[in-house]
Amino acid sequence: MMRVRSLPKFSLVTAIVAVAGLAALEGQKPAAAPRRIAVFGSSVANGTGDDQGKEGYTGRLRELLAPRGWEVLNQSRGGDNTKTMAPRFAPEGAADPSVRYLLPVNPGYVLIGLSLGNEGIQNGATTAAKDAIFSQFEAGIRGFVERSRQHHIVPIVTLCYTRNDFTAVEYEYTRRMNLLINTWDVPSVNFLGAVDDGTGKWAKGFWHDSLHPNAAGHAEIVRTFVPTLFEALEQGKPAPRRSTATGFLHTTGGDRVLTFTPDSSMHPFAFGVTVRAQRDGAVATISGSTLAATMDMKREERGGGRGSLEFEATTLASATAFTSTIGAQGGVWTYKAANGTPVSSGVKADAQPHHLVLSHYTARGETLFFVDGHLAGKTSERLEPTSFALGGAGHRSRQGWPSRIARRA
CATH class of the missing domain: 3.40.50.1110 (SGNH hydrolase)
Structure with a gap:
């Protein structure tokens, strides 16, 4: 978590927490059909x-x-x-x-x-x-x-x-x-x-x-x-759609603008936000548990004269609590990983809108950080997030937008 004396003003134009799977609902009507x-x-x-x-x-x-x-x-x-x-x-x-x-x-x-x-x-x-x-x-x-x-x-x-x-x-x-x-x-x-x-x-x-x-x-x-x-x-709910509104939500104070808590275990995910900043500080906070991976060799008898098959199997288990952030640090857009390592984009955090996306792949143990459609950096980690917050935590000044939630890795 970033700790700064002077905290940021952000304009969050759009936001997406992607939670692996729901890509579209359009075209569906309420189904009087068996469950x-x-x-x-x-x-x-x-x-x-x-x-x-x-x-x-x-x-x-x-x-x-x-x-x-x-x-x-x-x-x-x-x-x-x-x-x-x-x-x-x-x-x-x-x-x-x-x-x-x-x-x-x-x-x-x-x-x-x-x-x-x-x-x-x-x-x-x-x-x-x-x-x-x-x-x-x-x-x-x-x-x-x-x-x-x-x-x-x-x-x-x-x-x-x-x-x-x-x-x-x-x-x-x-x-x-x-x-x-x-x-x-x-x-x-x-x-x-x-x-x-x-x-x-x-x-x-x-x-x-x-x-x-x-x-x-x-x-x-x-x-x-x-x-x-x-x-x-x-229930025939419509698909989430990206907002076409030109306005944004502006908040000041330490409160988070929006929080999302998954109602079941989440591994791969993506989190995106369009933002502009006036000074350093967190745009968003992700918290949960890191995952420790252990690898074992397994042997399986296949029968039919085909002999045995050996393969590696990974077991994931909760390890330590983490809090990571996306925001401005040293005047550039930065992802602060679960272990505290900064992944700096080199892209100036200024008054122009910038699209920030975090894409996490649990199985391969990697998080990718994108700024304005370009890969800014990556880091090795395995995460099981339990909470997403726009506006960060513990800061005095925020600005933000309307949001949208889906699932994707």
């Missing part, structure tokens, strides 16, 4: 790689939502892509009892859980071939969204995630697809931010094999869900 969510995807959705046998992120989502009155069904099948999953949407004629279809289980909501890996993006030998696979995946996911709505099922799309056989090229296609999906009028959940090592591969200690997360990876993925997402859809 039943079908997870409709491929092997990761089916729970492959979960060495704890809890059915992967699907089983953990069930545990998260059951106390809230929701039922979660696993209608996934390993190896599926947009082409092979389409026939499982509904049976033609008599249903095959060995196939997990979507419509026969009468869901009110469907979580569409596919990714570019099974679509074959890594197999495209040329740019044209990869572009065709990209377009096929886009058309397929759009098709599932539309078919779901035609049957009065509310769709949610999981964003594309990592694989260890991805190169920088496939990683770029993955990010492009995720950005594209975020422009659609459909809610989405950001899986990539939970398990990405920064190059398109699984974060160390969070993968079971090159294609699947281990139990720790599945646990990180489920934290990308906003627990109240499905209630918001049920």
